[in-house]
Amino acid sequence: MLGATSGDTGAAAIHGLLGKPNTAIFILYPEGRISPLQERQMTCTGAANVHAIAVDGSFDDAQRVLKEIFGDADFAAKQRLSAVNSINLARVLGQCIYYLSAWLRLPTAERGNVEFVVPTGNFGNVFAGWLLQRMGVPIRGFKVATNRNDILHRLFTSAEYRNDTVQPSLAPSMDIQVASNFERFLYYALDENPTRVRAVMAQIKATGSYRFDVLNKATFSSSRASDEEITGIIRTIHGRYRYLIDPHTACAFKELNPARTSVVLATAHPAKFPEAIHAATGVTPTHPALEALKARPIVKHRLPADAAAIKAFITQRAV
Numbered sequence: 001m002l003g004a005t006s007g008d009t010g011a012a013a014i015h016g017l018l019g020k021p022n023t024a025i026f027i028l029y030p031e032g033r034i035s036p037l038q039e040r041q042m043t044c045t046g047a048a049n050v051h052a053i054a055v056d057g058s059f060d061d062a063q064r065v066l067k068e069i070f071g072d073a074d075f076a077a078k079q080r081l082s083a084v085n086s087i088n089l090a091r092v093l094g095q096c097i098y099y100l101s102a103w104l105r106l107p108t109a110e111r112g113n114v115e116f117v118v119p120t121g122n123f124g125n126v127f128a129g130w131l132l133q134r135m136g137v138p139i140r141g142f143k144v145a146t147n148r149n150d151i152l153h154r155l156f157t158s159a160e161y162r163n164d165t166v167q168p169s170l171a172p173s174m175d176i177q178v179a180s181n182f183e184r185f186l187y188y189a190l191d192e193n194p195t196r197v198r199a200v201m202a203q204i205k206a207t208g209s210y211r212f213d214v215l216n217k218a219t220f221s222s223s224r225a226s227d228e229e230i231t232g233i234i235r236t237i238h239g240r241y242r243y244l245i246d247p248h249t250a251c252a253f254k255e256l257n258p259a260r261t262s263v264v265l266a267t268a269h270p271a272k273f274p275e276a277i278h279a280a281t282g283v284t285p286t287h288p289a290l291e292a293l294k295a296r297p298i299v300k301h302r303l304p305a306d307a308a309a310i311k312a313f314i315t316q317r318a319v
Contacts, residue, residue: 001025002314003084004066006059006121007034007173008268010052011041013084019047024318025084026051028062028310031302034172037272037290044296051317052300053310058166059121060178061305063087067180068307075311079318086124086181095128096135102263103137115221115260117143117252119267121174123152123181126220130185133219140260144222145252147171147230152179155212156222162209170227170276171247173267225251234280244270244277244285 001023003013010027017025027042031054042052055062070076070083086092103111116139118126126142133139146153147169155161163177183201189212190196204210225233233250237243245253248267256262270277271287278284303309 001084002028002066002069002081003087004028004059004062005034005042005085006030006176007038007272009085011038014042014045014047014050014052016084017049018045019049024049024051026053026310026314026317027084028053028055028066030054030059030062030175031056033058033168033175035272037274037293038173039300040290040293040296040298043298043300044293046296046299051313053313054300054302055305055310056302057305059176060166063122063178063180065305065307065310069311069314072307072311079314081314086122089184092124092128092131092181092184095125096132099129099132099139100137103139106261106263110261112138113140113260115139115141115143115257115262117145117256117262117264119145119171119174119248119251119265120152121146121149121176121179123179123185125265127181127185130219134188139219141219141221143252143257143262144220145254146222146224147174147248147251148224148226149175149177150224151177152182153222153224156220159213160209160211161204163204169247170230170273171225171251173248174251221257223251223254225254229254231276231280234277238281238283244281244283246270246273247276 001017003010005027010029014025014027017023099116103114106114116129120126126144129142144152144156148167151164166175166177169175186197186200200210230247230250233253234245237245237253246268252264269287271285271290274284303313
């Protein structure tokens with residue numbers, strides 16, 4: 001199994017395969033750009049079949065390498081590689097289910113006016129909800145909540161997709177500028193024409209930008225939260241409801257639409273981000289499972305964001 005993560009996906013995949021016979025899992029993540037406890041969830045398992053690979057650069061660099069490796073069909077077949085993050089459509093389709101579950105829990109009178117508010121960097125989670133809407137569930141809309149790395153917010157407000165430099169933030173799992181699942185959305189936005197999709201993606205790769213004229217058909221809105229706003233939102237929600245939200249979830253509370261019923265998707269346990277939560281509220285959240293990780297040794301492999309180096313590493317350690 002091979003995946004790239006900006007925080008939580010990698011840990012979930014690792015723990016799903018922890019110690020399983022005849023399997024090996026390789027998870028790429030950006031060195032120094034996820035929270036220490038997120039890293040410990042991947043590097044302190046003690047399992048021989050787990051290989052946490054810290055690559056230089058951002059999550060975008062890790063995901064670029066991942067795509068390049070899967071693009072080598074002979075290598076992927078020889079190593080029997082499967083993808084474990086949202087690059088695998090099966091993962092996205094599985095996420096459709098909890099949108100339906102949440103929608104069914106709403107009062108009947110509110111179901112036609114619901115807006116799902118989704119913190120997102122890689123566009124996988126919100127894409128799952130949008131697919132459910134295409135299947136016929138009458139969801140009114142989706143709000144893409146971004147942090148300072150706001151390429152998707154800029155897209156849905158200006159119709160221009162323009163890459164920028166990834167900036168470290170209080171919400172590191174959203175520190176992304178190349179949203180891989182956006183390519184899947186484009187397939188539908190461009191009239192299910194793969195030739196047009198390839199042309200658009202080629203221009204984005206060559207120039208770093210593309211201006212669309214069809215995105216007004218989508219049922220998306222968006223917002224952007226700076227680090228200062230994230231801190232303020234965490235403080236406000238805690239003061240008003242005595243509820244702790246993590247920095248990613250905080251982005252979703254920026255500018256909720258009062259005319260709609262908002263369903264905010266929470267992302268991670270706040271104990272994974274104790275410094276940010278303490279700075280906002282004075283409270284240091286903990287979780288027993290996370291605290292236990294602090295006493296375990298970290299086992300990780302530092303490699304360049306280079307497909308050849310990663311493939312050599314996989315070849316040496318694959319089952």
